[in-house]
Amino acid sequence: MKRFLFALFALMVSMPSLSAAEKSAPKESEAYKFADKLIKKMTLREKIGQLQQFVPKKGVVTGPDGGVENIEESIRQGLVGSFLNIRSTKRMHELQRMAVKESRLGIPLIFGFDIIHGCRIIFPENLAMSCSWDIEAIERSARIAAAETAAIGIHWTFSPMCDISADSRWGRVSEGSGEDPYLGAKISAAMVRGYQGKDLSADNTIAACVKHFAAYGAPQAGRDYHTVDMSRFMLIDRYLPPYRAAVEAGAVTAMSSFNDFEGVPASGNRWILHDLLRGELGFKGFVVSDWNAVHEMVAHGTAANGKDAARQAMNAHLNMDMVYGDYIKYGEALVEEGEVSEKTINQLCREVLAVKYQLGLFDNPYKYGSQNKSEVIYRAENLEFARELAAKSMVLLSNNGVLPLKEGVKIALVGPLADNARSQLGSWRGFGEAKRSVTIREGLEARFGKDNIFYAKGCDFRNAIEGGIEEALRVAENADVVLLSVGLSHKESGEATSLTDISLPAPQQALLDALKGTGKKIVVLLGTGRAMDIRNEVEKADAVLLTWHGGTMEGPAVADLVSGDKNPSGHLSISFPYCVGQLPLHYNMKMTGRPRKSPQHNSKYLSRYTDAPNEPLFPFGYGLSYTEFEYSDLKVVTPNVSMGGTVKVRVKISNTGQCAGEDVVQLYVRDLVAETTRPVRELKGFERVSLAAGESKIVEFKIPTSDLAYCHSDLKVRADSGDFLVWVGADSNAKLQGKFAIR
Numbered sequence: 001m002k003r004f005l006f007a008l009f010a011l012m013v014s015m016p017s018l019s020a021a022e023k024s025a026p027k028e029s030e031a032y033k034f035a036d037k038l039i040k041k042m043t044l045r046e047k048i049g050q051l052q053q054f055v056p057k058k059g060v061v062t063g064p065d066g067g068v069e070n071i072e073e074s075i076r077q078g079l080v081g082s083f084l085n086i087r088s089t090k091r092m093h094e095l096q097r098m099a100v101k102e103s104r105l106g107i108p109l110i111f112g113f114d115i116i117h118g119c120r121i122i123f124p125e126n127l128a129m130s131c132s133w134d135i136e137a138i139e140r141s142a143r144i145a146a147a148e149t150a151a152i153g154i155h156w157t158f159s160p161m162c163d164i165s166a167d168s169r170w171g172r173v174s175e176g177s178g179e180d181p182y183l184g185a186k187i188s189a190a191m192v193r194g195y196q197g198k199d200l201s202a203d204n205t206i207a208a209c210v211k212h213f214a215a216y217g218a219p220q221a222g223r224d225y226h227t228v229d230m231s232r233f234m235l236i237d238r239y240l241p242p243y244r245a246a247v248e249a250g251a252v253t254a255m256s257s258f259n260d261f262e263g264v265p266a267s268g269n270r271w272i273l274h275d276l277l278r279g280e281l282g283f284k285g286f287v288v289s290d291w292n293a294v295h296e297m298v299a300h301g302t303a304a305n306g307k308d309a310a311r312q313a314m315n316a317h318l319n320m321d322m323v324y325g326d327y328i329k330y331g332e333a334l335v336e337e338g339e340v341s342e343k344t345i346n347q348l349c350r351e352v353l354a355v356k357y358q359l360g361l362f363d364n365p366y367k368y369g370s371q372n373k374s375e376v377i378y379r380a381e382n383l384e385f386a387r388e389l390a391a392k393s394m395v396l397l398s399n400n401g402v403l404p405l406k407e408g409v410k411i412a413l414v415g416p417l418a419d420n421a422r423s424q425l426g427s428w429r430g431f432g433e434a435k436r437s438v439t440i441r442e443g444l445e446a447r448f449g450k451d452n453i454f455y456a457k458g459c460d461f462r463n464a465i466e467g468g469i470e471e472a473l474r475v476a477e478n479a480d481v482v483l484l485s486v487g488l489s490h491k492e493s494g495e496a497t498s499l500t501d502i503s504l505p506a507p508q509q510a511l512l513d514a515l516k517g518t519g520k521k522i523v524v525l526l527g528t529g530r531a532m533d534i535r536n537e538v539e540k541a542d543a544v545l546l547t548w549h550g551g552t553m554e555g556p557a558v559a560d561l562v563s564g565d566k567n568p569s570g571h572l573s574i575s576f577p578y579c580v581g582q583l584p585l586h587y588n589m590k591m592t593g594r595p596r597k598s599p600q601h602n603s604k605y606l607s608r609y610t611d612a613p614n615e616p617l618f619p620f621g622y623g624l625s626y627t628e629f630e631y632s633d634l635k636v637v638t639p640n641v642s643m644g645g646t647v648k649v650r651v652k653i654s655n656t657g658q659c660a661g662e663d664v665v666q667l668y669v670r671d672l673v674a675e676t677t678r679p680v681r682e683l684k685g686f687e688r689v690s691l692a693a694g695e696s697k698i699v700e701f702k703i704p705t706s707d708l709a710y711c712h713s714d715l716k717v718r719a720d721s722g723d724f725l726v727w728v729g730a731d732s733n734a735k736l737q738g739k740f741a742i743r
C-alpha cells in the first residue's frame with residue numbers, strides 16, 4: 001500500500017532546482033540592482049514604454065493587424081521597449097542608435113525573432129529533431145542557431161516551444177517535441193542551454209523564451225487558437241514538465257499562450273502567469289504576450305475593451321504587450337485611475353530591464369550584429385552537423401529489404417518534395433534561404449551520379465499537373481526502383497495550418513497508385529511536419545522512410561540513409577495514428593475502469609472503437625534500422641528502493657544483424673496503485689546506443705525516485721511508496737518486463 005506521503009520530498013520536487021537558480025543568481029541580482037536604480041529615473045510613461053513591443057510596418061508579419069507607423073518617434077519618446085521580426089542588421093542598428101542616443105534615458109531596445117529550428121542553417125523541424133532523441137545534438141543545434149542569430153543582430157528568440165501535443169490535426173505539432181513530457185522536458189532544457197549558453201552577455205548567445213504558457217498544445221479538436229479545456233491536475237501532471245525544465249535551465253523570458261485556461265485567457269490569467277509560472281516554477285525573467293494576445297481578450301469576451309485587457313494583463317503579471325499597443329495606449333490612465341498600481345508597473349519594468357542588462361545591452365547595444373558574419377554563418381562544420389542531425393531525425397517506418405539501395409542502382413525520383421528547396425525548410429524558417437537548401441534530388445545525384453537519377457515532379461501537393469503521371473511513369477520505366485517523395489508542404493506545417501484530414505492528399509495517392517502499377521519497387525519518402533494517416537502508403541510501398549521537413553541539408557541526409565552510408569536510427573516522438581478519428585492519441589494514456597487488455601479482448605463494454613483499433617499504426621518510440629537489435633537479460637538491480645534513492649535497471653542490447661547501427665533504448669514504468677489515475681506506461685529513461693555488427697552492451701538506467709513523482713489530488717507533485725512495473729525496449733510496446741518497489 002502506498003499511502004505514505006513524504007512531505008519533505010514533496011517540497012523538494014515542487015521547487016525549482018537549486019543548482020540552476022544558484023548558477024544565475026549573481027548576474028541576476030546585479031541586473032535587478034541596476035534595473036531598480038534606473039527605474040527611479042524613469043517617468044511612468046517611459047516605464048510603460050519598456051513594456052511595449054511592436055512590429056514595424058515592413059517587418060515580418062506572423063499574425064493579424066501588425067505594424068506601427070512612426071516607429072522613430074515612438075523610440076525617441078521612449079514608448080517602445082522592443083521590436084520583433086526585423087530582418088535587417090542595418091535597420092536594427094539604426095533603431096538602436098535612436099533609442100540609445102535620442103531617447104531621454106538611452107535605454108537600448110531588445111530585438112526578437114522566431115528562430116525555432118535554426119537561423120540561416122535550418123535544422124529539421126522540431127518534431128523531427130525530437131525523433132533523434134539526441135539531446136546533445138539538439139542542444140548543439142540551438143547553440144549554432146544562437147550564434148548565427150546574434151550575428152544578424154537579434155537578441156532574443158521565441159523558442160523553445162514546450163507545448164506537449166498528441167493531436168496531429170494541429171499544425172503546430174511540428175514546432176514541439178511530440179507527445180511525451182519526459183522527452184519534451186529533456187529537449188526544452190537542452191534548447192535553453194543551447195541558446196543562452198553559460199553567459200547571456202556573450203556575443204554568440206541569445207535569450208530563450210518558454211512558450212506558449214500554458215497548455216497551448218491542447219486546443220479542442222486540433223483547431224489552432226481554439227479553446228483549451230483542461231484541469232489543473234492534467235496541466236501539472238502531463239503538460240507542465242517541459243515548461244518547468246526550460247525554466248529550471250534558466251530561460252529568461254516566457255510567452256503567454258493565446259488560449260484560455262479555466263475560462264480565463266492565459267494573458268490575463270494571474271494563476272497561470274504569476275502563481276504557477278513564478279511561484280511554483282520559480283521563473284524570474286519577463287513574460288511577453290503572444291501576438292496581440294492581450295487585446296484578443298476582447299474577442300474572447302473577458303475584457304470590455306483594450307484598456308480593460310491591458311488592466312487584466314498587467315495585474316496578471318504579464319510584462320510585455322506584443323504588437324497591439326494596449327499597454328502604451330492605456331497604461332498611464334490605468335495607473336492614474338488606480339486600476340493598476342505604479343508598484344506593479346515598476347515590477348513589470350524591472351524584469352524587462354534586468355534581461356536587457358543580462359544580455360549586455362547596456363554595455364554595448366551594438367554588440368549583436370557587429371560580428372564578422374562570414375565567420376559565423378553557414379560554417380562548413382555546422383552544415384555537416386545539420387546533415388547528421390537530419391539523418392538521425394529520419395525514421396524508417398517499414399522496409400521489406402528494398403533499403404538500403406544497391407550500388408549502381410537506377411533511381412526514378414518522383415514527387416512534389418523531391419526537388420523542393422523551400423518546403424524542406426519547413427515552417428518558421430528564420431533566416432533560412434531556399435537557395436542554400438540541398439534538395440533530395442541534388443543529394444541523390446551527388447551520391448549516385450546524375451546519370452542514375454531520373455526525376456519527375458508527378459503532381460503538386462494538392463493538385464494534379466497535366467501530364468505529371470505520364471512523365472512519372474516514363475522515368476520509372478528506366479529505373480530499378482522508385483523513390484517517391486510525397487507528403488505536405490511547409491505551408492501545411494506550423495501555425496494556422498490545422499487539418500481535419502491527415503492522410504496523403506489525393507493527387508499524391510494517385511501518383512503512388514500509378515507507379516505501383518509498374519511493378520517496380522517503391523520507397524516512399526514521407527515529408528511532413530506532423531504525424532499522418534499513412535495506412536495506404538505503408539500497404540503499397542516496399543519501404544517508408546519518414547524524412548520530415550529535414551532542413552537545409554535534407555538532401556544529403558536522405559542520400560546517406562537510402563544508400564546505407566548511414567543507418568536509420570530515428571524513433572517516433574509522436575504516435576502515428578491508424579486514423580484521424582483516434583486523435584488525440586498518445587501512448588501514455590491513462591488507465592481506465594474498462595481497459596481492453598489486448599487487441600483480441602473484444603467484449604462490447606470496454607474502452608474501444610468498434611470501427612478501428614485502439615492501437616496506433618506506429619507507436620511512440622518506434623523506428624527501424626538496417627540491422628536487428630535484440631534486448632535480453634532485463635535485471636532490476638534494486639527491486640526495493642527507499643524514497644529518495646535510485647532505481648537501477650540493466651538490460652543487454654545486442655546487434656544481431658549485419659551492419660553497425662544505433663538504437664534508442666527506452667525505459668517505461670507503470671505505477672500500479674497511485675492516488676490519482678496513472679498512464680499505462682510512462683517514459684522514464686532513454687539512451688542512444690551505438691553497436692557494431694555482433695556487438696552487445698549492457699545499458700544501465702538510474703532513475704531517481706523523484707522522477708516517479710506525479711500530481712496528486714491536492715495538486716502537489718510527489719512520489720509515493722508502492723509497486724511499479726518496468727519495461728525496456730526499442731519502443732513504447734517494449735516487452736521485456738520487470739518490477740520494483742519504492743518502500
Ligand code: BGC
Pocket residue numbers: 062063084114158211290291495
Ligand atoms: C506565434 C508565436 C510567435 C509569435 C511571434 C505568434 O503568432 O503564436 O509562437 O512567437 O507569433 O512571431
